[in-house]
Amino acid sequence: MTARALPFLMFEGRAEEALSFYASTIPDSRIVDIVRYGEGQAGKAGTVMRAKAIIAGQEVLATDSPMQHDFTFTPALSFFVDCSTEEEVERLANTLGEGGQVFMPLDNYGFSRRFAWVGDRFGVSWQVNLP
Template identity: 70%
Template structure:
């Protein structure tokens, strides 16, 4: 069966980011994590491949052994529907800390409570209360 999974490319912070997401977003966990060894091609101990489940969404991530002139863009984001206002406020505050708000928590017409933030790793999150 053909499948598609979001893939997050970091440069040395994949494990930190996945741990942060799994501690922050309910129903999340790291499924497996493999590291580069002394033979490389990445820095020894950094993530060669990881799989996680974030609120039921499976994602893959790794630390690129190659430096790139780009990072994440808000054009691709993780969209989270929250169960309560309290959960939404916590996620917006926690995920947005050290990042920035693209759309502060508000009623935008298409949603009664919505926010869009970049986290400290550069990943973009749309946080909705349906």
């Protein structure tokens, strides 16, 4: 078996909502599989025990943690999405940032013609770039 590292996103009850949002917003994205907690299992029945999704071509795993934690996502780890058009970078920056937080507003920062860094409404951080 060859080792590989995959991003693993831990939510507290909103994993399916987040993955559905990403699948409908980001090109080349889809939910591949969802396994749900059942009655009598560690998590609330019907929430995501483990999910696999493709986000912009990248395989990602996710879960709804059955426990509350004193931490959440940090912007120090983010998804970096290269876009092919100015319209796409603007749409993604605006859609992903809606209801979230803007770390760097959409602009030309010298290293990119058009770039934005946002945290979405689920707390996941995105760098959206037009090379």
